[in-house]
Amino acid sequence: MSRYSYIPHTETEISEMLETIGVKSIEALFEDVPKVFDFKLDLPESSDEFSVARELKALSKKNLSLNEMAIFRGAGVYYHYIPSAIRYLSSRGEFLTAYTPYQPEVSQGTLQALFEFQTMIAELTGLEVANSSMYDGATAVAEAALMAVRTNGRNRVLISQTIHPEYRHVTNTYCHAQSIEIEELPYSKDTGQIDLEKLKSTLDDDVSAVIVGYPNYFGIIEDLKKIKALLDEKIMFIVVANPIALSVLEAPGSFGADIVVGEGQPLGNPSSLGGPGFGFFATREKFVRKMPGRIIGETKDVDGKTGYVMVLQTREQHIRRGKATSNICSNHAHNAVIAAMYMSLLGKEGLREVAIRSFDKAHYLFHQISKIEGMEPLFSGPFFHEFPVRLKGTSASKLNADLLKHKILGPMELEKDFPELGNSVLFCTTEAVRNEDLEFLLGRLEEIL
Amino acid sequence: MKKYAKTHEWVHVEGNVATVGISNYAQEHLGDIVYVELPEVGKEVTKGDTICSVESVKAASDVYSPLSGKVVEVNEELDSAPETINSDAEKSGWIFKLELSDPAELDGLMDEEEYKKYCEEEEA
Numbered sequence: 001m002s003r004y005s006y007i008p009h010t011e012t013e014i015s016e017m018l019e020t021i022g023v024k025s026i027e028a029l030f031e032d033v034p035k036v037f038d039f040k041l042d043l044p045e046s047s048d049e050f051s052v053a054r055e056l057k058a059l060s061k062k063n064l065s066l067n068e069m070a071i072f073r074g075a076g077v078y079y080h081y082i083p084s085a086i087r088y089l090s091s092r093g094e095f096l097t098a099y100t101p102y103q104p105e106v107s108q109g110t111l112q113a114l115f116e117f118q119t120m121i122a123e124l125t126g127l128e129v130a131n132s133s134m135y136d137g138a139t140a141v142a143e144a145a146l147m148a149v150r151t152n153g154r155n156r157v158l159i160s161q162t163i164h165p166e167y168r169h170v171t172n173t174y175c176h177a178q179s180i181e182i183e184e185l186p187y188s189k190d191t192g193q194i195d196l197e198k199l200k201s202t203l204d205d206d207v208s209a210v211i212v213g214y215p216n217y218f219g220i221i222e223d224l225k226k227i228k229a230l231l232d233e234k235i236m237f238i239v240v241a242n243p244i245a246l247s248v249l250e251a252p253g254s255f256g257a258d259i260v261v262g263e264g265q266p267l268g269n270p271s272s273l274g275g276p277g278f279g280f281f282a283t284r285e286k287f288v289r290k291m292p293g294r295i296i297g298e299t300k301d302v303d304g305k306t307g308y309v310m311v312l313q314t315r316e317q318h319i320r321r322g323k324a325t326s327n328i329c330s331n332h333a334h335n336a337v338i339a340a341m342y343m344s345l346l347g348k349e350g351l352r353e354v355a356i357r358s359f360d361k362a363h364y365l366f367h368q369i370s371k372i373e374g375m376e377p378l379f380s381g382p383f384f385h386e387f388p389v390r391l392k393g394t395s396a397s398k399l400n401a402d403l404l405k406h407k408i409l410g411p412m413e414l415e416k417d418f419p420e421l422g423n424s425v426l427f428c429t430t431e432a433v434r435n436e437d438l439e440f441l442l443g444r445l446e447e448i449l
Numbered sequence: 450m451k452k453y454a455k456t457h458e459w460v461h462v463e464g465n466v467a468t469v470g471i472s473n474y475a476q477e478h479l480g481d482i483v484y485v486e487l488p489e490v491g492k493e494v495t496k497g498d499t500i501c502s503v504e505s506v507k508a509a510s511d512v513y514s515p516l517s518g519k520v521v522e523v524n525e526e527l528d529s530a531p532e533t534i535n536s537d538a539e540k541s542g543w544i545f546k547l548e549l550s551d552p553a554e555l556d557g558l559m560d561e562e563e564y565k566k567y568c569e570e571e572e573a
Contacts, residue, residue: 153489289484289486289504314504314505314506314507314508314509315504315509319508319509320509323509323511
């Protein structure tokens with residue numbers, strides 16, 4: 001019998017392996033691992049599957065599922081309704097098995113699904129090429145910054161303070177490791193949009209890229225045209241977008257964006273615990289060889305039949321090793337396939353409807369909240385389906401604790417990431433918020449404040 | 450007078466300017482060339498530096514500068530017709546021109562005869 005229930009090696013095998021490499025014990029093998037990571041899990045004795053399943057079921061009942069709640073929180077992860085067909089289609093074995101479809105002769109289904117995905121992302125972003133997904137929104141932003149530096153050889157990246165705080169952290173980590181200078185651009189305290197004057201005075205010949213949100217973290221829609229007008233032609237204009245919003249907003253590509261990236265989770269992927277989602281990444285064709293990630297192409301086989309293959313692999317890590325365009329090897333192809341299913345099930349009109357309903361509900365909520373004593377919307381800029389509010393009558397955490405008692409996931413608290421905003425929260429609505437949820441929330445807010 | 454580097458670039462010098470490309474032997478080994486990443490005009494290079502890359506259907510290979518100097522011209526034709534390197538590697542398939550900073554470096558390169566022998570040894 002093995003010492004570890006879920007590890008197949010027997011004691012004898014373990015001793016043999018240790019002897020072969022000349023190490024005395026398992027503990028000695030791992031002695032280089034800092035003690036802080038030495039997790040001693042306090043687990044009960046192992047038991048049969050039936051009993052464990054019962055116990056875990058009982059534990060899971062303590063959780064509240066988003067499906068039983070009214071959701072007024074977004075901040076990077078969005079609760080949209082997911083058509084039930086998606087769960088069944090995306091669980092088919094054919095889609096679950098392929099990791100990297102290097103062999104086109106056995107991966108046509110996956111390859112075609114990803115090709116369709118790329119086409120839809122290119123259309124939403126208004127750009128010519130899209131890759132078949134990245135790890136997540138944060139790494140997509142970081143990789144876009146690296147791509148800009150690769151493309152124009154400049155070394156300074158300007159990132160708006162209203163990009164998701166976690167995306168900024170990840171981008172900082174990437175840039176710091178490659179000695180790329182990174183600077184944050186402040187936002188206007190009136191509109192919540194990027195401070196154009198400040199941007200103008202920060203620009204110089206060393207600036208490689210300018211990164212802005214569309215909508216930004218506060219839900220505010222930036223004036224991409226005005227920003228683009230300030231940039232010299234070498235600067236890469238990077239837009240971090242919400243893909244649902246892109247079905248109603250003018251595409252960033254038509255405002256001269258060079259790279260459009262974002263988190264794809266809102267497209268048919270569940271919120272889970274903040275992941276897994278996937279990153280999307282689109283750019284202009286002239287930069288395609290500088291773009292990270294995999295690209296699926298359409299071609300003809302020897303008989304003239306249409307087929308799909310991975311293209312431009314020569315710049316990838318399995319061939320270029322250390323000189324590869326990018327060394328992020330994990331993409332989230334399955335999540336991207338789910339997104340392609342979602343977009344094709346809803347179609348153009350359906351996607352627009354999701355966006356318009358999300359927008360309408362948020363604007364109704366904004367309007368009603370403006371009338372409540374003790375709550376004050378922070379910015380005057382145009383917004384999509386999120387908006388920040390300053391609280392006067394109570395603290396953000398107290399408000400959320402009260403709402404949770406009523407099965408409402410309340411707004412995101414902003415003070416931790418934006419101390420300058422103090423006691424403020426970020427509300428979000430999607431089409432999955434029912435009208436009675438809105439009225440109930442407003443009732444609670446009146447009561448509390 | 451053509452000279453060759455061990456990294457399979459050829460050099461043709463006129464006055465103080467060297468025209469550089471990859472050798473016929475190199476293009477044969479790379480296979481169908483689909484893209485050439487041209488260096489930037491004005492770039493200063495030292496002998497042996499990676500200066501640009503050539504991409505074929507099966508690999509991407511770095512091109513090393515066989516001499517030191519400044520890039521004064523690049524072959525823009527290769528942008529739209531990279532396959533020129535396959536059909537005419539050592540003439541119209543040139544990649545860039547260098548203004549030499551140290552012409553004496555030429556002595557370290559092989560002539561056609563030596564290079565031919567070198568390739569035969571590589572094959573063996």
